[in-house]
Structures are given as C-alpha cells and as structure tokens.
Amino acid sequence: MATPTAVNLWTVRDHLAADRGGTLRRLADLGYDAVEPFEATDDPAGLRAIADDLGLSVCSAHSHRLLGADDPDAVFEAVNTLGTDLVVVPYGLLEDAFADLDALKRTADTLNSLAEGAARHGLVLGYHNYWWEFESEIDGRHAAEVLADLLAPEVFLEIDDYWAALGGADVPAVVTRLGGRVRALHLKDGPIAKGAAHTA
Numbered sequence: 001m002a003t004p005t006a007v008n009l010w011t012v013r014d015h016l017a018a019d020r021g022g023t024l025r026r027l028a029d030l031g032y033d034a035v036e037p038f039e040a041t042d043d044p045a046g047l048r049a050i051a052d053d054l055g056l057s058v059c060s061a062h063s064h065r066l067l068g069a070d071d072p073d074a075v076f077e078a079v080n081t082l083g084t085d086l087v088v089v090p091y092g093l094l095e096d097a098f099a100d101l102d103a104l105k106r107t108a109d110t111l112n113s114l115a116e117g118a119a120r121h122g123l124v125l126g127y128h129n130y131w132w133e134f135e136s137e138i139d140g141r142h143a144a145e146v147l148a149d150l151l152a153p154e155v156f157l158e159i160d161d162y163w164a165a166l167g168g169a170d171v172p173a174v175v176t177r178l179g180g181r182v183r184a185l186h187l188k189d190g191p192i193a194k195g196a197a198h199t200a
Contacts, residue, residue: 105150108150133167134167
C-alpha cells in the first residue's frame with residue numbers, strides 16, 4: 001500500500017470545532033488520503049464514520065492522554081475504533097526526560113511499557129518529537145537517536161521535521177540514519193527560530 005498523504009487535524013482544529021464534517025470533506029476534496037487525529041479519544045466513532053463516508057483513512061492517531069493515564073487501555077480502544085494500528089505519543093515528555101543517559105533510559109522504559117500495552121490491542125506505538133530531543137546531545141549524538149537505540153524494535157518514530165531542525169538537526173541526515181525506525185514524517189513550515197510563529 002502506498003504511504004498516504006495525510007493532515008494532522010491539529011492543523012485545522014478551529015475549522016473542525018466549527019464544522020467537523022465540512023472540514024473533513026474539504027480535506028478529501030483537496031486530495032488528501034488520510035487524517036491523523038490529534039487526540040484519539042475525542043469521539044473516535046463519530047470521526048471514523050465521517051472519514052469512512054468521505055473515503056479518508058485514519059493513518060495514525062496521537063493521544064497526549066497516554067502519558068500518566070490511569071487507563072491507557074481506553075486510549076488503545078479509541079485507536080482501534082478509528083481503524084488504525086498506529087498510536088503516537090505526541091508530547092508530554094519534557095526536556096529533562098532527554099537530559100542525560102539515565103533520563104533517556106527512564107524515558108525508553110516508559111515508552112516500551114506503553115508499547116507492550118499497545119501490542120495487546122494489536123497496535124504499534126510511536127513517538128513524535130519536539131526540539132529538545134535533538135537539542136540535547138549524549139556523547140555527541142542527538143538524544144533522539146540515542147533514545148531510538150534504547151527503544152524496543154517495534155516502537156517507531158514520527159519525525160517532526162520543523163521541531164527537529166529547530167533543535168539543530170540536519171533532518172535528512174537524521175532520517176537517513178534512523179532508517180526504518182521512521183514510519184511517519186510530520187512536515188510543517190516556519191522560520192528556524194525559537195519563539196517564532198510557524199504553520200502547524
């Protein structure tokens with residue numbers, strides 16, 4: 001199957017809030033193949049029904065509720081309802097989680113544990129970066145790349161090119177080095193300057 005061209009729905013969150021059906025129809029009319037919800041637990045059945053009707057697939061789903069969740073199974077069930085097998089931790093692991101090797105090991109343990117829970121639901125877990133995973137370096141390597149070595153083989157990365165560049169990464173080189181660990185690219189535009197406005 002060809003890799004779909006998708007829109008992360010955070011990009012159109014205000015439009016979705018005003019008219020979810022009309023917004024998704026517009027994305028389909030523009031030629032997009034798929035969407036990526038920014039919170040899997042927000043009415044997954046309703047979103048799936050509209051997407052199916054429009055011929056849009058759900059390529060993967062973010063959920064910030066996975067970290068610290070009392071019941072991550074509820075998130076995994078929502079992702080199953082959406083009809084994708086890829087669930088992504090989009091944020092919640094802050095700078096100190098990537099500060100040194102010991103912190104990275106704890107971060108990997110957290111993600112690997114979530115991956116085990118995801119697997120019980122037939123899902124594969126991924127992680128979406130911000131800038132600090134690349135700004136922080138361990139023995140001359142970006143912390144994100146060191147983390148990849150510590151993650152279970154099935155855990156994938158969704159590389160956000162803008163945030164990685166903001167953290168100082170040569171993004172094409174990083175993606176090349178990470179190879180098959182990268183199952184999705186999150187593309188957006190903006191000046192490579194902290195605090196500057198960018199296009200989500």
